[in-house]
Amino acid sequence: MATTTLAKALNTALRDLMAEDERVLVFGEDVGMLGGVFRVTDGLQAAFGEERCFDTPLSESGIVGTAIGLAMYGYRPVVEMQFDGFTYPAFEQIVSHLAKLPNRTRGTMRLPLTLRIPYGGGIGAVEHHSESPESYWVHTAGLTVFTPATPEDGYSMLREAVRSDDPVVFLEPKRRYWTRTETELPVRTEPARQAVVRRAGTDVSVFCYGPMVATALSAAEAAEEEGWSLEVVDLRSLAPLDEDTIIDSVTRTGRAIVVHEASRTLGLGAELAARIQERAFYHLEAPVLRATGFDTPYPPAKLESYWLPDEDRILDLVEQAMAA
Amino acid sequence: MATTTLAKALNTALRDLMAEDERVLVFGEDVGMLGGVFRVTDGLQAAFGEERCFDTPLSESGIVGTAIGLAMYGYRPVVEMQFDGFTYPAFEQIVSHLAKLPNRTRGTMRLPLTLRIPYGGGIGAVEHHSESPESYWVHTAGLTVFTPATPEDGYSMLREAVRSDDPVVFLEPKRRYWTRTETELPVRTEPARQAVVRRAGTDVSVFCYGPMVATALSAAEAAEEEGWSLEVVDLRSLAPLDEDTIIDSVTRTGRAIVVHEASRTLGLGAELAARIQERAFYHLEAPVLRATGFDTPYPPAKLESYWLPDEDRILDLVEQAMAA
Amino acid sequence: MNLDAPDLPDVELAERQEVQLLDPDGRYDADSPWNPELSDDTLREMYRWMVLTRRVDREMINLQRQGQLGVYPSCLGQEGAQIGAAFALGEQDWVFPQYRELGLSLYLGVPQAASAHLWRGTWGLGYDPHEFRFAPISIPIGTQALHATGFALGARLDGRSLATVACVGDGATSTGDVHAAMTFAAVMRAPTVFFIQNNRYAISVPLEKQTAAPTLAHKAIGYGMPGWRCDGNDVIATHAVVRHALERARAGEGPALVEAMTYRMEAHTTSDDPTRYRSEEELDAARLTDPILRLRRLLESRSALDEQQAEQVEQEAERMAAEVRAGIYDAPHGDPTEIFDHVYVDATGRFEQQRAQLQAELAGTEQEHR
Amino acid sequence: MNLDAPDLPDVELAERQEVQLLDPDGRYDADSPWNPELSDDTLREMYRWMVLTRRVDREMINLQRQGQLGVYPSCLGQEGAQIGAAFALGEQDWVFPQYRELGLSLYLGVPQAASAHLWRGTWGLGYDPHEFRFAPISIPIGTQALHATGFALGARLDGRSLATVACVGDGATSTGDVHAAMTFAAVMRAPTVFFIQNNRYAISVPLEKQTAAPTLAHKAIGYGMPGWRCDGNDVIATHAVVRHALERARAGEGPALVEAMTYRMEAHTTSDDPTRYRSEEELDAARLTDPILRLRRLLESRSALDEQQAEQVEQEAERMAAEVRAGIYDAPHGDPTEIFDHVYVDATGRFEQQRAQLQAELAGTEQEHR
């Protein structure tokens, strides 16, 4: 078995996609010769030439808008936003066009565009480099939002995203880029729109995604020592949500905790709580609780560990849920 | 008693604010000679001169970014986004600067800036003119978000927004601009961060804001005929939420419905459902339900009435909640 | 230091010369290097399309007044710019409109009864843009310029000889997206012509409050592309300049900017009240520069348009207006559940539940509550 | 039509002449109309600030290597541009930096031990920008240009004679915000100088992939403001040009653009690996244009800097570096609950509950779970 990292798995997925389909183009800031600041596009320009993988001027709106034009033409652009916090200049193109055009044009213009965004904190980065903007995209009807938590999913889900005829926001948990696993690529995991139970349990369902899956899993291990059995569900697709898997789990455990780095108010936990109590009201033995970042701007790097949810924050809620 | 409309009340508030405080500046697209496409800034340029009320080039990011600079200098800018759907080019300035600067600068740079946005549907407008973007702002920590439902609140809350040292996103329900009431301006209503019970009731709490308050009130009237007593709570401030008033109401009624035009997924209803079940779990006799717009792009004007929540959609949920 | 000396040698460039071949009185400048030497037949065709455009435009306004359309942005006065550009299009070229491009859309055969539904407030893009090479109109100002750039880049990468016309207004030039589009197109040599209809206003904001640039054509310099300015009410000059720009683009020489000077004779849209911000005198002056009148004068001076031909054009225009009217008047709004169509190729259960909710609501409307 | 004739008469302007007073060999062009006729004392002061900047910059890199800073964007090679601009500032003028403006911030007296905390990953804006007229650094590229514009507009409306310097990189000129800032400033006559340090790269993206403009100074034309280009490694030329631009601005003549040609000698930041995208030869060539070396040559040729004076400057630089180091090394990160400070003036209960949650978590850390 070879070992690979998330970053490497994504790189391999792009390489395979480009080799298979000439219409796949990769572009963004510094994705060419530099290979991206996280090296996810490393070597693609050398392998496929400057016409398939290229650098752009410094404008995220320019990148997404140009990609929309290329998608209209018939290409399948895979574009990189260098960091979560620099996606905002492209907001209008994403919300007013990418999300709406297929519906507006009655399906005559599909936009098979993948928007890759490294997101989340935990790498000690400077201001604006650790945002968790998923709520903005999940709330925007018309977008599909995936986020892998493992190298295998990185490979498989990115392939599914690029091959989908729907526009996909592909959120890459940057603090897990260097997580190693033993795996042989190519690999095919569960369909991206499906949530996956990463660890079965009976007391509390813990819903998480991207950077927080590993955190939730270690919380589950720690909880075991306290005699609590946590079921850890990796959502994988944030839009659409795999409601059936979610409800099935809560129905069995009767308790739910949602974990995410994003600020609590209108973070994904809000939607999960709303849906769970809508559909599993009579199964709930405790309120759905949320282990999340706080409702403040992302703090400086040296304080981020206090801001980000960790095992303790999850376990505090487990205790609370079990006591309810 | 004079009669006034929301648009007129807002206009009067701006006029009074400008007269009282030289640091208040009003600018945006077409706010000068034209008086704004909704005439909310009508006559301000004539009254206060081109240096206090002026038109800008066509760039929303330019408007907000320039306003931030003016606020840093010591002004209190009140800027208009012409429509909800055209706020998106300013997203980066709003999210990365307006929301973060006071915290980043440890309070040495406060941004007393008011961002006026006419929002919501129901006026038969063409594409991109009927968006309900409140979730984007409410999720963004650092912003304060107000929305008035009546002319009186329009006047009083806008004054509070402009005088606050925090940046305020001021959402104006455009379909209620021409709603008339009998009232004498100036008027002072409850503090903006307070939710207000518009109609007392005992069976179901209906939480609503801005354009949906009138709708909820007529639903409550219709419900009465069916023998259901609805309590209608006008949230007024979407960030922060007046949780105490909300919880107090649900605690009494045991049932809650949230109404908003925005798409359901991660609309404000999600956050309300999450908080209500967190804090009033044992008081709930039915799940918190949501009467909202659908998870699709806003439809063409002639179909909007099917998309937007109306009395029937609310009453369907009341029935459901009462049956639970 | 000597402060007088070094100030702005080439910044205060003279106003970029405006290419004009046909003046408002119908006099033709055959000596201009831009003379495209169009045949009388072609000129008569141009005349015809301008008249058709004006007539259909008027019909749209009528339909709006009669409550059949929700709003409509008239192109009255801009027919010369639009038809001039239309006649410059190659067979593969695409147009990326803002929202005021009735003339271009008519010329490209876009079914008006379908596309005007957008102004009616119903599904307005019920035709395939690929069939007519006319992209969806774009209301968020300036955004379409990037789509035009990306599409053109696609054509270049694909080895196709195809250029795109990015239609933008004078106001649009202040947006970040038009800036990015010009920057990207120039660096990537995307075959795009940025066609600015400078109609002097962005709603109520006049050009001098929009930019301090000497002309909008000067902006091309900062992107490293050629920029020309033409009399947009001179259909021949506009044609010549846009054609040249498109030919260059198709030949791989990169993008260019064309500023067509025109004037918006109508309100911004039917919802606008222009008396608040511009004078009757200004309008009177603008009327003298009408694009149709001057071409008609030229044609008549060349005896290239007789009474009967002119009458035929009028009749065709009436027929076309009637057709558009018939296609729109009291047209159905569509099945409400179509709201859910085409949002996703891969839609999931939850989404379909909402469709079902609407279906149930529709079914229940007659019975339940009141 | 005659296609050769009308092409681009004034688009292909010659490269805007680069103002240079002091060449890399230290030769001074006293005949230039830009000659600011600085005294030897002033030149020595400039030299001093450049040396201080370089030394503190190096200390920041050291601190980063030692794990004391998370990341640091060096200004090595750009001292001439920054100190030249710094010396042009009036007593009321403000600087709106991007993030690489150590030289300007040092000169304005910004306490480095406070501001470098930003790179350390702790509260980095623990000083009052109003005290030092140095706005918060701005990492989202280009955004600060609008703040500079708004602030300058405020000063103009307020009747104060104050200009702002908007520092932007070459890459930043492609952003929508810099476009809007220049557009707004020119229309509103905001007293802002757009000071572009063209260091040839935006991370790995070289200038020719950033824009097709003949020079960045040409961009000024499209906004209707003057634009000059200077040798940014010539501290005197940069000073002269920026001073002129600031004086104009303060006098009510509106904004201007200055493109200072320089070169980023270090990596983009300490996290970057520039060997991936640029060659040793290119660096070697750039080394020959060093801004400090050439000023030293001039001073020495004028006998305006003796051994002892030079030594004093070096010692001061060492002291300053040591001070900065002492202020940062192992400095505390702050109380975690400060996260909640200054978010709102009008904070409400819910917000305070979250602060309480964090307090409880902190208290519980020692006891609970493991």
Ligand SMILES: Cc1ncc(C[n+]2csc(CCOP(=O)(O)OP(=O)(O)O)c2C)c(N)n1
């Ligand atoms: C991003 C954005 N901001 C604001 C608006 C509102 N708006 C609609 S048209 C218009 C003026 C456009 O002017 P111009 O580009 O000159 O085109 P014209 O209408 O004159 O053809 C404005 C401000 C919009 N549609 N999009």
Ligand SMILES: Cc1ncc(C[n+]2csc(CCOP(=O)(O)OP(=O)(O)O)c2C)c(N)n1
């Ligand atoms: C809006 C935005 N997009 C992307 C980035 C990532 N980024 C940081 S610095 C940089 C390059 C900036 O280049 P330039 O303006 O030339 O300044 P320099 O670093 O050369 O001083 C980029 C792309 C960012 N900070 N902000």
Ligand SMILES: [Mg+2]
């Ligand atoms: Mg216009």
Ligand SMILES: [Mg+2]
């Ligand atoms: Mg640079």
